[in-house]
Amino acid sequence: MAAEEGSAPVRLWDAPTRLVHWAMALLIPYSWWTATHDQLERHRLSGYILLGLLLFRLIWGAIGSGPSRFATFVRGPGGVVRYLRGESGAAPPGHNPLGGWSVLAMLAALAAQIGLGLFAVDEDGLESGPLSYLIDFDTARWLAGIHHKLFWVIVALVALHIGAILFYLARGRNLTAAMVTGRMRAGADTEAPAMAPLWRAALAATIAAAIAWFVASGLRF
Amino acid sequence: MRQISFAALLAAGAILLAAAVDPHVAIPARQMGMKQVGRTFKGINDQLHAAAPDAKALKEGTEQLDKLAKQVPGWFPAGSGPDSGVKTSAKASIWTEPADFHAKAVALAAATHALAEGAKHSGDPAVLTPLVRQVGGACKACHTTYKTQDS
Numbered sequence: 001m002a003a004e005e006g007s008a009p010v011r012l013w014d015a016p017t018r019l020v021h022w023a024m025a026l027l028i029p030y031s032w033w034t035a036t037h038d039q040l041e042r043h044r045l046s047g048y049i050l051l052g053l054l055l056f057r058l059i060w061g062a063i064g065s066g067p068s069r070f071a072t073f074v075r076g077p078g079g080v081v082r083y084l085r086g087e088s089g090a091a092p093p094g095h096n097p098l099g100g101w102s103v104l105a106m107l108a109a110l111a112a113q114i115g116l117g118l119f120a121v122d123e124d125g126l127e128s129g130p131l132s133y134l135i136d137f138d139t140a141r142w143l144a145g146i147h148h149k150l151f152w153v154i155v156a157l158v159a160l161h162i163g164a165i166l167f168y169l170a171r172g173r174n175l176t177a178a179m180v181t182g183r184m185r186a187g188a189d190t191e192a193p194a195m196a197p198l199w200r201a202a203l204a205a206t207i208a209a210a211i212a213w214f215v216a217s218g219l220r221f
Numbered sequence: 222m223r224q225i226s227f228a229a230l231l232a233a234g235a236i237l238l239a240a241a242v243d244p245h246v247a248i249p250a251r252q253m254g255m256k257q258v259g260r261t262f263k264g265i266n267d268q269l270h271a272a273a274p275d276a277k278a279l280k281e282g283t284e285q286l287d288k289l290a291k292q293v294p295g296w297f298p299a300g301s302g303p304d305s306g307v308k309t310s311a312k313a314s315i316w317t318e319p320a321d322f323h324a325k326a327v328a329l330a331a332a333t334h335a336l337a338e339g340a341k342h343s344g345d346p347a348v349l350t351p352l353v354r355q356v357g358g359a360c361k362a363c364h365t366t367y368k369t370q371d372s
Contacts (some may be wrong), residue, residue, distance in 0.1 A: 014289035123364060127260040133267040137260040220272065 009183040010192045012093050014065040016201040018182055020053050032151060051114050052164040052212035057107065059204040063214040066193035067094035074100045093186045093193065099164065106157045113150050118215065120144035242298040242304040251296035260284045265353060268345045277343025283340040291335040293326045311336030322367055361369045
């Protein structure tokens, strides 16, 4: 895993993965800001875009470029323990077994947060998620309460994520730059990861956008 | 003389009434009432967002909401504030600024009345939605000032 001097940069994060990552990094704080500043129209829009991004990321985790696939970076508990003991040996570039779970945890928390928001209503009856008509007031208020609290779980997960990035930065590995350029230095004998063609990203984006649109419209055309 | 005794009677009655307020009863009753307001209002909102709003349900729901709104001032007897020791989101300022609080309750009743009147004649979301926003604004105006924002 260590970055050898003189090692060659390989393409690691494809453009769709990077785009989704930075869009989420902007829209999650924006969602918080709009929610706390009485701009629920924009808050909902931000949530719908995040829903589309999340759906895209899930599809991309199945059909995307090698390093972006869940099958590449999600390891069972045994794999994580071996990694922590330093027994995993040579690993492909990308998320390590612990980082893979960090990514999954963030995506799961975001999915839950979006799901809750879709059903939530405010106390004043002025603002509501597009699916709130499917449930009663008391349930929708309960979900809204969880929606508020879950935000801090997301904050905690993001703090861990940023903490890990700083940890590596202190050891001379700039993961942020890799998420910007898509490239990462790797050992000279490292095989270049397989990159997915653009048409596949277009297909995934179309499916994700269509589902997000349908959900945002309250499951009605 | 008569007037004085009448005033005394009134004062005694007010004291008795205040003493009769059990916050363990009054506060949960108020919260149940407000919840019912919320449920009723959501029912109206859901109808307006439905593919085919039910005019009869809208008429009944808005009448129900108007009835509840008229009860709101009675849900805040003296002695049912945060000092009572019972968990409540009602702020003490309700009882120190009664005129303004009452004005906000009146504003709600005016808005729910207009909505109920509107729903008598029309089930059209284009007509009723602005009236619903007025009601929601009245809820919000009071909550922002007189309710603590916990969750």
